[in-house]
Amino acid sequence: MKKAALWLALGAVAFLAALWAAPQAEGLWSALFPEVSRPAYVQESWFVLLGSHLALSLGAALLAAMLGIPAGIAATRSSGRALRPVVDAAFTLAQSVPPVAVIALALPLLGFGAAPTLLALVLYGALPLLRATVTGIESVPAQITEAARGLGLSPWQRLTRVELPLARPVLLAGLRVAVTLSVATTAVGAVAGARCLGTPIIIGLTNANPSYVLQGALFTAWLALLLDRALSLLAGPQSSP
Amino acid sequence: MIRFEDVSQRYGEVQAVRGVTFGVPSGVLCVLLGESGSGKSTLLRMVNRLIEPSGGRVLLQGQDVAGIDPQILRRGIGYVIQSVGLFPHRSVAENVATVPRLLGWDAARIAARVDKLLAMVGLEPGEYRARRPATLSGGQAQRVGLARALAADPPVLLMDEPFSALDPATRRGLQAELRRIHANMGKTILLVTHDVEEALALADRIAVMEAGRLVAEGPPLAVLGWETPASVRRMLGAETLAFHRLSALRAEDFALPGFAPGAPLLAAGGTMRDALLLMLTHGTDRAALAGEAARHLPLSAILAAP
Numbered sequence: 001m002k003k004a005a006l007w008l009a010l011g012a013v014a015f016l017a018a019l020w021a022a023p024q025a026e027g028l029w030s031a032l033f034p035e036v037s038r039p040a041y042v043q044e045s046w047f048v049l050l051g052s053h054l055a056l057s058l059g060a061a062l063l064a065a066m067l068g069i070p071a072g073i074a075a076t077r078s079s080g081r082a083l084r085p086v087v088d089a090a091f092t093l094a095q096s097v098p099p100v101a102v103i104a105l106a107l108p109l110l111g112f113g114a115a116p117t118l119l120a121l122v123l124y125g126a127l128p129l130l131r132a133t134v135t136g137i138e139s140v141p142a143q144i145t146e147a148a149r150g151l152g153l154s155p156w157q158r159l160t161r162v163e164l165p166l167a168r169p170v171l172l173a174g175l176r177v178a179v180t181l182s183v184a185t186t187a188v189g190a191v192a193g194a195r196c197l198g199t200p201i202i203i204g205l206t207n208a209n210p211s212y213v214l215q216g217a218l219f220t221a222w223l224a225l226l227l228d229r230a231l232s233l234l235a236g237p238q239s240s241p
Numbered sequence: 242m243i244r245f246e247d248v249s250q251r252y253g254e255v256q257a258v259r260g261v262t263f264g265v266p267s268g269v270l271c272v273l274l275g276e277s278g279s280g281k282s283t284l285l286r287m288v289n290r291l292i293e294p295s296g297g298r299v300l301l302q303g304q305d306v307a308g309i310d311p312q313i314l315r316r317g318i319g320y321v322i323q324s325v326g327l328f329p330h331r332s333v334a335e336n337v338a339t340v341p342r343l344l345g346w347d348a349a350r351i352a353a354r355v356d357k358l359l360a361m362v363g364l365e366p367g368e369y370r371a372r373r374p375a376t377l378s379g380g381q382a383q384r385v386g387l388a389r390a391l392a393a394d395p396p397v398l399l400m401d402e403p404f405s406a407l408d409p410a411t412r413r414g415l416q417a418e419l420r421r422i423h424a425n426m427g428k429t430i431l432l433v434t435h436d437v438e439e440a441l442a443l444a445d446r447i448a449v450m451e452a453g454r455l456v457a458e459g460p461p462l463a464v465l466g467w468e469t470p471a472s473v474r475r476m477l478g479a480e481t482l483a484f485h486r487l488s489a490l491r492a493e494d495f496a497l498p499g500f501a502p503g504a505p506l507l508a509a510g511g512t513m514r515d516a517l518l519l520m521l522t523h524g525t526d527r528a529a530l531a532g533e534a535a536r537h538l539p540l541s542a543i544l545a546a547p
Contacts, residue, residue, distance in 0.1 A: 147326025150291060150399075151339050151389070152315030165330050 008229050015222055019046040022215055029211045039211035041200045046219065053196035053223070056114055057186040060121030061179045068126040068178075069171070072133025073159065087130070095127040099185050103192045117189030117196075124185060125178040132174020136167025172235035179231055184224040187216065197223065242267040242302060242397065242429040243288060249296035250283050250453075257283045259453040260297070265446070267396075270423050270430040272440040275450035276476065281433045284450070285399050288431065289318045301397065316340050319390030319398035319428070323405050325382045327374035333359070333385050334370040340393040358388040363418060380411035387419070391426075400432040404439065416442050437477050441465075441488045449473050461489040487514035490546055492538050496530050501537030504529040517543050 022041065029039030068091070074080040075087050102120035110116045140163050148162045164171070187198025197220045204212025243265040250258040258280040265271040273281040286292040287299050290311045299306045306314055327336050337355045346354070356366040362384040374382060383403060390398060403419075404412040420443060423430060434440055440447050440461070447464045449457040457464045457473045465477065465486045474482055490513040505523045507516050509531045516528045516538050530536040 141324075141326075143322060143324035143326040144328060146291075146324075147320070147322060147386075148328070150289060150315060150320035150322070150326075152312045152317075152343060153339075154312050157343070162328060 004229075004233055008226070008233060011226055011229070015219075015226055018222070019050060019219065022046055022219075029215070032214070033209075033211040036209055036211045039209070041203075041212050041215050043203070044195075044199070046197075049195060049197050049199060050219075050223070052114075052194075053183075053186055053198075053220075056117060056189060056194060056196055057121065057182040058179070060118050060186070061125055061175075061182040063118070063122045064125030064178055064182070065129050065175065067122065068129030069133050071126070072130045072137070075130070075134055076137040076163075077155075091127040091130045094123040097123070099124050099188050100191060103188065107192060112193040114189070114194045116192045117186065117194040120188070121182050121185060125182045128174050128177045128181065132171050132177070133167065136170030136174070137163050139170060140166045169235065172231075176228060176231040176235060180224050180228040183227050184220065187220045190216075242269075243271075243431060244300040244303075245284065245287075245297070246300065247297035248284065248287060248294045248299060250280070250287070250292065251295045256453055258287075258294070261450075261453075261455045262297075263448055263455055263458045265429055265431055267429050268427045269445045270420075270432065270443055271446045271448060272444035273431060273433045273448050273450060274435070274437065274440045274477075276435055278452075279450040280453040281450045282401055285401055285431055285433050288397070288399055289315045289320060316343055316393065317395050317397075319395045321383075321386050321390045321398070321400040321403045323402040325386040327377075327382055327385055327389070329374050331374075332370065333364075333372045333374065333377070336374065336385055337388045337392050339389055340395075344393055354392060355388075358391055359385075361391075361422065362388045364388075378411075379407050380415060383407065383415060384418075387415075387422075391422075391428075396429060398428045398430045400430065402433055402435070405434065405436065412439070413442075419443060437481075437485055438488070441485055449476070451476055462486065465489060484514055487517060487543065487546065488512050490514075492516045492528070493530055493532070493536070495542045495546060496536040496538045497542070498534065498536055500535045501527045501529045501539075504537055506531055507538065513538075513543055513546055 023046070024040070026040045030036070033039050071087050071091070075084045099120035102123055103116045106116035106119050110119065144162060144166070145158060148158045153161065186194075186196050187201060189196050190198030190202040197216055199216065200212040201216035201220075204210060204214075204216065245261050245263055248258055248261045249256070261280075261284060273285060275281040283292055287294050288301065288306065290306055290309075293307070301309075301314075301318075328339070334352075334355045337358055338351045341351045341354060355370065359366040359369055364381065364384055369377075369381070369385075374385070377385065387403070390400075404415050407415065416439060419430075422428075432443060444461050446459060447457070447461050448455055449464060451472060457469060464473070465482060469477075469482075477485065492507055492511045492513050492515065495513065504525055504527045505519050507519055507528045507530050511519075511530075517540075519528050520526060520540055526540040528538050530538060
């Protein structure tokens with residue numbers, strides 16, 4: 001546990017150091033892409049891109065959680081059973097439309113920038129959280145909820161004191177998937193002009209500069225992996241009984 | 242204390258309970274005996290409104306339970322189930338403290354109560370208080386389940402096949418424990434089981450259910466008597482009914498004064514069944530009774546038992 005946290009911290013430091021070094025590493029990039037005239041991405045600070053990338057993806061994950069978790073709770077209430085197929089279908093539809101298509105469809109309504117990206121990410125991330133909430137709550141053994149009912153816990157107390165604490169490992173696993181997905185997918189937002197680690201990828205693609213594409217892709221993937229590790233570390237201790 | 246008045250329950254086409262009427266007097270341990278699907282559990286769960294009757298009413302201390310808020314009602318009734326249902330994310334002490342905490346007791350009172358109850362169900366508080374349910378054996382878990390049900394000192398205890406999942410030795414131990422607790426605390430207990438032996442070991446009164454109907458009700462001897470309807474006899478096992486009757490009779494009630502030289506000694510509190518088995522084992526026609534006065538039980542007394 002301690003050791004894993006240390007490795008994670010080292011990984012984060014290495015990531016930040018790489019972000020700082022990238023604009024200066026002209027030699028490295030030109031060695032990889034000798035035909036590109038200006039291989040180092042220097043238009044914007046990587047740290048600014050990182051900041052807005054994180055704000056966008058974590059904000060979207062938060063909104064997705066605010067949507068998916070309550071929907072999952074509602075779908076597992078006895079009064080919400082009838083709603084269950086509808087909720088499931090709506091969220092599945094939301095996830096089956098690729099984020100790029102959502103952005104394209106939302107552009108006329110929301111304009112360029114962060115808004116269409118946020119919409120796409122929220123729609124994309126809500127389903128894993130809904131599924132995780134439903135799976136987690138349904139994994140609570142029936143005899144435990146029966147005992148809770150028989151002891152006189154109100155529906156709200158059963159939810160907050162029994163169902164959610166017992167669903168927690170599954171819920172955290174779902175949250176981890178949603179955040180990782182969101183961080184990795186945010187790069188697509190660059191298509192709509194949202195500033196993020198995907199911006200160098202789009203600029204590189206439109207200007208035939210594979211060096212920019214590589215740097216954007218590298219840092220996006222690196223960030224997603226780091227966050228995945230961080231979240232698994234957070235979820236780890238609670239998942240063991 | 243508990244009274245069922247013409248209670249029925251129907252699930253779609255299935256009539257689970259049909260017009261059941263009977264009462265459990267205060268302080269009595271009443272066993273609801275029947276095969277699975279006889280409606281006994283359904284009847285039990287109507288008392289704390291886990292199931293609402295589709296006809297008739299259930300009275301608790303003269304009050305229709307349908308008029309009591311279910312949460313308030315359940316906090317005032319102990320409830321023990323076969324699968325125990327301890328909360329795995331809470332310690333033993335926290336599990337036992339569930340209802341007192343819901344009732345808003347202060348921490349010191351809860352802690353004292355938890356220790357008292359753990360000791361009462363035979364678990365050393367210092368050793369078990371902080372344990373997680375996953376570390377308990379089946380018998381220990383059900384002891385905690387019993388302590389949890391008794392935590393807020395409810396006058397009524399509902400037990401749904403509480404010992405059925407346990408191995409025979411553990412089951413007998415917990416039955417003895419329950420009898421002792423019942424004798425000390427005077428709770429009104431309604432206990433569901435399909436096990437005739439368990440019913441005889443525990444019951445002050447037995448109510449026999451078959452296909453949703455109450456087919457016999459009364460003290461064990463009356464229910465197991467020769468005048469019992471054929472259907473009840475069949476259900477209880479006609480060939481073993483005689484033994485079950487003997488289990489319900491205490492040997493000392495039939496003993497004669499005087500020594501019985503060479504006869505095997507029956508332990509104190511032994512039943513007529515124990516005495517018969519003892520005679521069979523030793524090939525004698527009489528057994529001596531433990532106690533101060535010299536008493537013995539001849540085989541003829543067993544044969545003549547009502």
